[in-house]
Every structure is written in C-alpha cells, then in structure tokens.
Amino acid sequence: MSGSEVFLQELIIGLSNGMIIALIALGYTMVYGIIELINFAHGDLFMLGCFCALTLVGALGLDQLAPNTFGVRGGLLLILLVTPAFCGGLNWLVDRLTYRHLREATKLAPLVSAIGVSFVFMNLGLFWGGLRMAVFGMGRAAAAPKDFPVLISNDNLLGQSAVQFTAKDVMVLIVTLPLMIALTWYTKRTRAGTAMRAVAQDRVAAQLMGIDVDRVIGQTFFIGGLLAGVASVVFALYNNSIHFQMGYRAGIDAFTAAVLGGIGSLPGAVLGGLFIGMARAFCDQYLATRWTNAMVFAILILVLVFRPSGLLGAKQKEKV
Amino acid sequence: MTPFLHRVRFHWILLLLAALIPLLELVLPPGWHFGELLRPIFLMAILGLGLNILTGFTGLLNLGVAAFMAVGAYSYAILTCDIYPFQLGFWSATGLTVLIGLAVGLFLGLPTIRLRGDYLAIVTLGFGEIVQDVLKNLDTITKGTQGINPLPPPTFLGYAFTSEKYQPWYYLFLAFLAIVVLLNRNLQRSRVGRAWISIREDELASACMGINTMKMKLLAFALGAAQCSLAGALWASFLGSSGEPGNYDFQISVMAVCIVIVGGMGSIGGVLLGALVIMGFSRIVLDNFTSFLKAHELVSSTNVLAAPGNWKYLLFGLALILMMRFRPEGLLPSRQVRAELHPGGKSEARNP
Numbered sequence: 001m002s003g004s005e006v007f008l009q010e011l012i013i014g015l016s017n018g019m020i021i022a023l024i025a026l027g028y029t030m031v032y033g034i035i036e037l038i039n040f041a042h043g044d045l046f047m048l049g050c051f052c053a054l055t056l057v058g059a060l061g062l063d064q065l066a067p068n069t070f071g072v073r074g075g076l077l078l079i080l081l082v083t084p085a086f087c088g089g090l091n092w093l094v095d096r097l098t099y100r101h102l103r104e105a106t107k108l109a110p111l112v113s114a115i116g117v118s119f120v121f122m123n124l125g126l127f128w129g130g131l132r133m134a135v136f137g138m139g140r141a142a143a144a145p146k147d148f149p150v151l152i153s154n155d156n157l158l159g160q161s162a163v164q165f166t167a168k169d170v171m172v173l174i175v176t177l178p179l180m181i182a183l184t185w186y187t188k189r190t191r192a193g194t195a196m197r198a199v200a201q202d203r204v205a206a207q208l209m210g211i212d213v214d215r216v217i218g219q220t221f222f223i224g225g226l227l228a229g230v231a232s233v234v235f236a237l238y239n240n241s242i243h244f245q246m247g248y249r250a251g252i253d254a255f256t257a258a259v260l261g262g263i264g265s266l267p268g269a270v271l272g273g274l275f276i277g278m279a280r281a282f283c284d285q286y287l288a289t290r291w292t293n294a295m296v297f298a299i300l301i302l303v304l305v306f307r308p309s310g311l312l313g314a315k316q317k318e319k320v
Numbered sequence: 321m322t323p324f325l326h327r328v329r330f331h332w333i334l335l336l337l338a339a340l341i342p343l344l345e346l347v348l349p350p351g352w353h354f355g356e357l358l359r360p361i362f363l364m365a366i367l368g369l370g371l372n373i374l375t376g377f378t379g380l381l382n383l384g385v386a387a388f389m390a391v392g393a394y395s396y397a398i399l400t401c402d403i404y405p406f407q408l409g410f411w412s413a414t415g416l417t418v419l420i421g422l423a424v425g426l427f428l429g430l431p432t433i434r435l436r437g438d439y440l441a442i443v444t445l446g447f448g449e450i451v452q453d454v455l456k457n458l459d460t461i462t463k464g465t466q467g468i469n470p471l472p473p474p475t476f477l478g479y480a481f482t483s484e485k486y487q488p489w490y491y492l493f494l495a496f497l498a499i500v501v502l503l504n505r506n507l508q509r510s511r512v513g514r515a516w517i518s519i520r521e522d523e524l525a526s527a528c529m530g531i532n533t534m535k536m537k538l539l540a541f542a543l544g545a546a547q548c549s550l551a552g553a554l555w556a557s558f559l560g561s562s563g564e565p566g567n568y569d570f571q572i573s574v575m576a577v578c579i580v581i582v583g584g585m586g587s588i589g590g591v592l593l594g595a596l597v598i599m600g601f602s603r604i605v606l607d608n609f610t611s612f613l614k615a616h617e618l619v620s621s622t623n624v625l626a627a628p629g630n631w632k633y634l635l636f637g638l639a640l641i642l643m644m645r646f647r648p649e650g651l652l653p654s655r656q657v658r659a660e661l662h663p664g665g666k667s668e669a670r671n672p
Contacts, residue, residue, distance in 0.1 A: 130624025
C-alpha cells in the first residue's frame with residue numbers, strides 16, 4: 001500500500017467510526033443542553049444496546065444465514081427498530097426514576113447518580129453476557145468480549161484497489177446521515193423540538209409559557225437513548241465485537257466529541273465526532289495504538305482548560 | 321442516636337474499637353478472627369479521607385483519586401526497590417511520596433481548578449486514565465504490567481515487618497489512619513477548613529467575604545492528592561510491589577466516591593464508617609450472598625451470578641443512586657450538611 005492509499009484507508013475508517021461517535025455524542029449534548037447533566041451512563045446505555053442487538057440476532061437466527069441475503073436485511077431492519085426503542089425507553093425510565101427527583105438538588109447530585117447508573121448498566125451487561133444463548137458462547141465466559149456475527153459482507157466495493165471501502169461503510173452512512181437530518185428537522189421545525197429548545201434556553205420561562213418541562217426532558221432522554229440505540233446497532237455491525245466494558249471508552253470518546261464541538265450544539269457534536277474518529281484512526285496508524293486513548297483524554301483536558309465552549313458553542317457563563 | 325454519637329466523637333470510638341480487635345482475638349475462638357480483613361479498610365479510609373477534603377469539605381468532585389494512589393505507589397516503589405539507585409527506607413520514602421503527591425496535585429490543580437464542578441470532575445477522570453496509560457506504556461521505568469517488585473519490608477526501630485504476623489501491619493496502618501484523622505480534624509476546624517466549607521456552601525459569597533477561593537481550592541486539591549498518595553505508598557509497602565497500572569482504575573476512584581457519599585460528605589467519622597460499610601459489603605456480604613445462591617442451587621457454580629466479584633459494579637452503582645435519592649447527607653452526616661439539607665430540622669435547633 002502506498003502512502004496516499006494508507007491515508008485514504010484511515011480516512012474511511014475514521015469517517016465511519018466518527019459517524020458512530022457522533023450519534024452517541026448527540027445524546028450527550030442534547031441532555032447536557034437541556035439539564036446541564038453530564039449523562040455518565042450514556043456510553044453504557046450504548047453498550048446495552050449492543051447486547052440487545054446481539055440477543056435479537058440470536059433470537060432471529062440471523063447468525064445462521066449468509067451475509068447480505070434478503071432474510072438478513074429484513075432481520076436487521078427489525079433490529080434497527082427494536083434496539084433504539086429499547087435504549088430510548090430505558091433512558092427515559094432512568095430519568096423518570098432517578099434524575100427527575102434531583103432537579104432541585106446541587107449539580108453534583110445528578111452527576112453522582114449518573115455514575116451510579118453507569119455502574120449498574122455495566123453490571124447488567126456483565127450478567128447479560130452470561131445468558132445461555134449460542135451467540136453469547138452459551139454464557140460460559142460472561143466477561144469475555146462477544147463476537148458479533150458478520151451480517152454485512154466485507155467485499156471491497158472498489159474492486160481490485162488496495163483501499164477497502166465496503167458495504168459496511170455504506171451502511172454507516174445511509175443509517176446515520178438521514179438520522180442526523182431528521183434530528184435537525186425535529187428540533188428546528190416541529191412543535192416538540194421548539195419546546196425542547198425553549199426548555200434548554202430557560203426552564204422557568206418555558207414553564208411559564210405552559211410547557212410541561214418534565215415531559216420535554218423525558219422526551220430528550222428518549223431521543224438521546226434512541227440515537228445511542230441506532231449507534232449501537234451500527235457499531236456492532238461495523239466492528240463485529242462487543243464487550244460489557246466498552247461503554248466507558250465509547251462514552252469518553254463521545255463526550256470528548258461533544259465538548260470539542262461545543263456542548264449543547266448539535267452540529268458541533270457531529271463535527272466533534274468526526275474529528276475524534278479521524279484522530280483515533282490517524283493516531284493508531286501514524287503514532288502508536290497504545291497511546292490513542294491517552295491522546296483522546298489529552299484532547300478532552302486541553303479543550304476543557306483552554307476552550308470550554310468548544311468549537312461551535314456559544315460562550316456562556318455558569319448559571320448560579 | 322446520631323446526636324449522641326456526634327458529641328462523643330464517633331471517629332475516635334471507631335479507631336479505639338479497631339485498636340482493641342487484635343487483643344480480643346487472643347481470647348476469642350479462631351472462627352471469630354477478622355482483624356486481617358480490616359487492613360485494606362484502613363488504607364481505603366485514608367484514601368476516602370483524602371477525597372473527603374476535596375469533595376466533602378470543598379464540594380468539588382474528584383473522579384481520579386486512584387491516579388494519585390498510583391502516583392504514591394509507584395513513587396514509593398521507585399524510591400525503595402533495589403533495582404533503582406535511591407533505595408531509601410520505609411519512613412523517608414513514605415515522607416517523600418507524600419511530597420510528590422502534593423506536587424502532582426499542584427501540577428494538575430493549577431491549570432484546572434478554576435473549571436466549574438462537573439468539568440473539573442471530568443478532567444480528574446481523564447487524568448486518572450492518562451496516568452494508567454503512561455504507567456503501562458513507559459515500561460522501561462515502570463516495568464509495564466508486571467509492576468515494580470520486590471520491595472523491602474518496612475522497618476521500625478530495627479524491627480522488620482514480614483508477612484508472618486498481621487498484627488504489626490495492623491497497628492502500623494491504624495497509626496497512620498489515626499494521624500490522618502487527627503490532621504483532618506484539625507484542618508477542618510482551622511481557618512482553612514472553615515474557608516473550604518464556606519466555598520462548598522456558596523462560592524460567590526465566600527469570595528465576597530475576602531476568601532481567596534482559587535488558592536483555597538488549590539490547597540484542598542493538593543492536600544487531598546498528598547493523602548491519596550500516602551494511601552498508595554502504604555498499599556505498595558503492604559503488597560511488596562507497586563501493583564500493575566490496571567489496579568488503579570476507575571473502579572477504585574468510584575469506590576472512594578462511594579465511601580465518602582455513603583458515609584457522609586465532610587464528616588470524618590462518616591468516611592470511616594463508609595469505608596467499613598463499602599469494603600465490608602464488597603468483601604463479606606457479597607461472598608456470603610453468592611455462596612448462599614450456590615448452596616441453595618439457585619444458580620450453578622459456573623453461572624456469572626455465582627462469583628462475588630461480578631456483583632461489585634451493581635453494589636457501588638446502587639449505593640450511589642440510592643444515597644443521592646434518599647439520603648444525600650450520608651449515613652453519618654456532618655452537622656452543616658444536615659442542617660443545609662433539612663432546614664428547620666432537629667439539628668438546626670440544636671445549633672447555637
């Protein structure tokens with residue numbers, strides 16, 4: 001492979017993973033925008049989505065079929081509907097049971113709760129991996145990474161070229177791009193989206209205008225969870241390996257992306273996601289894989305210290 | 321019950337009881353010996369008290385105390401291990417390690433302490449992960465995942481601590497814990513401690529009263545870091561090894577947060593109780609619970625539910641969620657925190 005081909009290859013990998021990170025980052029940024037909570041459990045919600053998707057693959061018997069067949073496509077469409085609904089519902093439920101009761105508490109109380117939820121989710125993922133299903137290796141090694149079957153073929157669409165561009169990369173783009181456009185339309189054009197932006201801007205004023213604030217916050221959690229669910233299916237199909245502790249890593253990447261783009265800003269989250277995806281791919285290739293994680297954390301700390309409003313975020317003062 | 325315990329200084333009672341346990345074991349039957357299990361609890365209590373300075377007194381969350389513990393453990397190991405040129409004794413190495421912890425705390429705190437609460441928490445979390453990665457990757461110095469070992473045992477007036485008897489270790493760690501408790505108690509009552517508490521209650525108001533809030537917060541950060549690295553140095557001396565970088569992961573940091581939250585933020589006795597409860601739960605209750613499951617054939621021994629370690633995350637997670645929801649002041653709250661969270665309650669009336 002020549003130098004430029006290597007570069008192009010890393011660009012494709014970075015772009016696809018970046019789109020996935022962007023979907024998770026959107027969930028962070030929406031929740032932060034509306035209640036100023038770093039939803040620590042969001043990455044672990046994404047992880048549970050992956051386990052949900054793998055369970056459905058096993059239940060529908062998709063792992064027995066050849067990739068790219070009609071049956072697999074139908075099954076995947078179903079998974080792409082059920083998993084986001086599961087994640088969205090779960091996220092809504094967690095808000096209803098925990099964070100809603102802490103709206104008036106100090107800012108650290110919901111954050112500490114969110115760390116708690118993250119740990120509970122992680123433990124649920126560990127137990128889930130012990131499920132006696134063939135796709136989970138009959139639950140013998142619950143803590144081990146699980147193989148997600150190859151359901152979309154790895155054949156190179158560019159023919160004989162050394163650069164790999166597969167149906168998986170196409171899948172990532174055709175799932176994530178329309179979703180981001182739909183989200184933009186939802187927040188900008190619909191009544192519910194307008195209410196959401198109003199609550200984010202000023203909760204009390206929104207309430208005075210007759211907006212049911214708790215309902216809107218619940219909707220935000222649901223939509224954020226929905227996006228994490230889609231991201232989990234796309235991630236599992238793209239990377240073919242899942243693990244109960246992957247949520248922590250994914251969560252940090254996505255949170256860094258959200259902060260980098262300017263937390264609270266939807267286009268910022270997408271931009272940040274793409275940036276982090278590319279940065280990871282290039283660091284893996286040109287520096288060393290073992291320093292990639294430390295690099296992401298360094299980006300996170302540097303952005304927080306020197307430009308806490310991010311690339312696209314408006315400068316804002318802390319609400320007292 | 322709690323008001324009474326407050327007047328007689330709960331933390332001194334706990335420490336006194338702890339001091340009596342090895343003596344009681346001389347008369348009790350062997351089945352009742354659990355003194356050995358308490359040693360890690362003492363170290364976690366020192367770690368929890370270090371976090372308590374920042375989170376409990378000053379109201380800032382630190383999600384990376386494990387990193388400061390790692391700094392302590394590795395500094396101690398490098399200062400004492402015979403493959404390095406320093407080869408200091410236990411006491412001078414421990415003293416130096418505390419100073420190194422202080423310096424690292426200042427180094428991280430200087431640029432980041434002005435950040436708002438939740439961002440500071442995330443920065444400390446990032447620092448915790450970077451420290452782990454650095455320790456893992458700089459394997460020419462840190463020996464990577466093997467850890468630095470063997471470390472010589474501590475000595476005291478010519479007596480060397482060995483692994484045969486647990487009692488000398490027990491009293492060594494208890495003595496360190498008692499010193500840390502005494503220092504924290506005095507700090508809390510000092511001008512500095514009152515400044516910290518006023519920052520926790522209202523940062524803007526305390527700045528208006530003439531408190532240099534940045535300086536005070538930085539001091540809390542550095543002193544907390546120094547205590548956490550003391551816990552790390554003692555841990556390394558106990559293991560006879562620096563441990564591997566993965567030992568100081570996010571789970572340890574969250575465990576320390578659990579100890580402070582469950583015990584009661586800003587309450588020294590509360591932190592000691594929290595360490596006892598959280599460590600006791602994860603070591604004793606979970607063990608008994610899973611062997612109960614196995615004994616009654618509710619789960620087979622190969623099932624994921626059968627290993628006590630597999631329930632830890634759930635335990636810590638639920639502890640944090642439930643405490644925040646139902647008892648945010650902790651099991652043994654400090655007076656100010658309780659008065660703040662339950663205005664007009666009994667405790668308020670008791671205050672002069």
